[in-house]
Amino acid sequence: MTGKQRAAGTDATLLENQEQQALRAAVAALGRRYGRTYHERVRQEGGHPDELWQEAGRLGYLGVSLPEAYGGGGGGITELAIVLEELGAAGCPLLMLVVTPAITGTVIARFGTDEQKRTWLPGLADGSRTMAFGITEPDAGSNAHRITTTARRAGGGWVLSGRKVFVSGVDTADATLVVGRTEDSRTGRLKPCLFIVERDAPGFSRHLIEMELAAPEKQFELVLDDVRLPADALVGDEDAGLLQLFAGLNPERIMTAAFALGMGRFALGRAVDYARTRQVWKEPIGAHQAIAHPLAQAHIDIELARLMMRKAAQLYDTGDDTGAGEAANMAKYAAAEACVRAVDRSVHTLGGNGLTREYGLGSLVTAARVARIAPVSREMILNFVSHQTLGLPKSY
Numbered sequence: 001m002t003g004k005q006r007a008a009g010t011d012a013t014l015l016e017n018q019e020q021q022a023l024r025a026a027v028a029a030l031g032r033r034y035g036r037t038y039h040e041r042v043r044q045e046g047g048h049p050d051e052l053w054q055e056a057g058r059l060g061y062l063g064v065s066l067p068e069a070y071g072g073g074g075g076g077i078t079e080l081a082i083v084l085e086e087l088g089a090a091g092c093p094l095l096m097l098v099v100t101p102a103i104t105g106t107v108i109a110r111f112g113t114d115e116q117k118r119t120w121l122p123g124l125a126d127g128s129r130t131m132a133f134g135i136t137e138p139d140a141g142s143n144a145h146r147i148t149t150t151a152r153r154a155g156g157g158w159v160l161s162g163r164k165v166f167v168s169g170v171d172t173a174d175a176t177l178v179v180g181r182t183e184d185s186r187t188g189r190l191k192p193c194l195f196i197v198e199r200d201a202p203g204f205s206r207h208l209i210e211m212e213l214a215a216p217e218k219q220f221e222l223v224l225d226d227v228r229l230p231a232d233a234l235v236g237d238e239d240a241g242l243l244q245l246f247a248g249l250n251p252e253r254i255m256t257a258a259f260a261l262g263m264g265r266f267a268l269g270r271a272v273d274y275a276r277t278r279q280v281w282k283e284p285i286g287a288h289q290a291i292a293h294p295l296a297q298a299h300i301d302i303e304l305a306r307l308m309m310r311k312a313a314q315l316y317d318t319g320d321d322t323g324a325g326e327a328a329n330m331a332k333y334a335a336a337e338a339c340v341r342a343v344d345r346s347v348h349t350l351g352g353n354g355l356t357r358e359y360g361l362g363s364l365v366t367a368a369r370v371a372r373i374a375p376v377s378r379e380m381i382l383n384f385v386s387h388q389t390l391g392l393p394k395s396y
Contacts, residue, residue, distance in 0.1 A: 062083075120196075132175070136375075161223065
């Protein structure tokens with residue numbers, strides 16, 4: 001990526017304050033020191049990006065959105081999205097940023113007891129501890145109302161039973177924040193609740209899901225076989241239900257947008273550098289509109305999606321959960337579409353070279369699809385917008 005394009009792609013003087021701009025520049029510098037070579041080496045060796053994670057923690061980037069009282073930076077999802085986007089643009093994204101500080105850290109900071117905050121937030125902030133998040137189930141898919149993982153009271157505590165799939169990073173996490181359902185004493189209906197399940201809890205087991213996706217972070221199926229939990233494993237109010245759940249899911253969507261945008265920027269940067277220097281005829285191939293226009297369109301798509309992501313993050317950080325919910329879904333949708341198109345056009349620009357390991361784009365073809373699918377599919381986002389924004393009737 002040229003210096004001119006880098007400036008255009010990261011110029012946020014009208015949208016970000018000086019501290020946020022400084023954070024972006026510092027994280028970008030950290031990302032360049034590791035880069036795609038590091039990311040691919042870790043992946044091929046079957047390891048985890050521990051060195052990058054630990055250094056990002058020492059520098060305060062992992063906990064930038066968590067409260068200062070517990071070792072965080074006192075910022076918000078706006079700052080955390082900057083961190084993930086810039087690492088992704090450097091080719092070394094940290095997927096667990098979506099999970100540990102954005103979902104679990106946010107939920108505990110907003111709804112956890114004082115003891116839960118003291119126990120978990122300092123470690124989540126400095127990177128010494130991680131927490132996974134389990135919501136998806138084999139038979140529930142995107143329908144959270146069909147979750148069958150249930151919790152019942154027993155002996156002053158809880159007993160949790162069920163299954164979860166596609167849970168990232170359980171092999172390295174100290175605990176998993178599990179979405180279960182409890183019975184409402186007034187209505188008898190099941191409502192969602194959040195429980196901290198530590199990795200060595202009896203009855204709690206994990207099984208690797210083999211994925212075609214080329215990423216250091218692994219995916220797992222979880223089995224909770226009558227896992228006994230203490231009373232204080234419950235996070236927040238038993239009656240709060242969806243309020244607490246979406247306090248974590250809205251940041252998840254914003255961070256998924258950041259993940260996708262970083263990936264798209266990385267791919268586009270490689271393609272632009274190639275198009276400026278690759279010469280087959282008289283002029284570099286980037287002089288031809290058939291090459292230049294698709295790349296320009298990809299850049300426009302990315303910039304538009306970045307604007308919506310910033311809007312969503314700012315709404316969330318100012319406490320507008322309703323506005324943030326709409327904007328977060330739109331940002332995730334727009335960023336996923338922009339990322340897929342940017343990767344596709346970048347690979348096509350390089351031709352056969354786009355599928356070689358040297359340029360690091362081939363593995364992004366599969367990775368780019370993830371943002372369209374997870375944590376919620378593009379079709380479910382379209383359902384949300386058609387129902388909640390446009391007021392159209394539901395089909396389900």
